[in-house]
Amino acid sequence: MTSIEKAKPGTIDMKLEAVVIPVSDVDRSKNFYAGLGWRLDADFVVGDTFRVVQFTPPGSPCSIHFGKGLTPAPPGSAKVL
Numbered sequence: 142m143t144s145i146e147k148a149k150p151g152t153i154d155m156k157l158e159a160v161v162i163p164v165s166d167v168d169r170s171k172n173f174y175a176g177l178g179w180r181l182d183a184d185f186v187v188g189d190t191f192r193v194v195q196f197t198p199p200g201s202p203c204s205i206h207f208g209k210g211l212t213p214a215p216p217g218s219a220k221v222l
Contacts, residue, residue, distance in 0.1 A: 157203050159195075164207045165216035167192055174205070 164170040174196040175181060182204060183195040191210040197203070 159204050159206050160219075160222055161212050161214075162205050162207045162219050162222075163212050163214040163216045167194060167208055170194070170207055171196075 162170075171181075171184070171194050177198075179196040179198050181194070182197055183193065186192045191208070193206055193208040193211055195204050195206050197205075
């Protein structure tokens with residue numbers, strides 16, 4: 142039985158799966174999270190204007206995403222996550 146099947150009727154089993162973090166330097170951020178021992182899940186580049194990097198902390202079901210062209214939020218604006 143899946144977690145959705147275990148949920149009460151009329152409810153949705155909601156989980157936080159990804160958080161987008163606006164950064165100013167993608168490669169520096171990538172090196173930082175790699176240095177923490179987080180797992181690199183993806184690093185995709187599409188042309189000159191889009192890049193997404195995904196890391197997952199050890200033992201966590203939630204990942205972070207950052208990159209170029211991913212969010213209009215200014216770098217450093219993610220607070221109290």
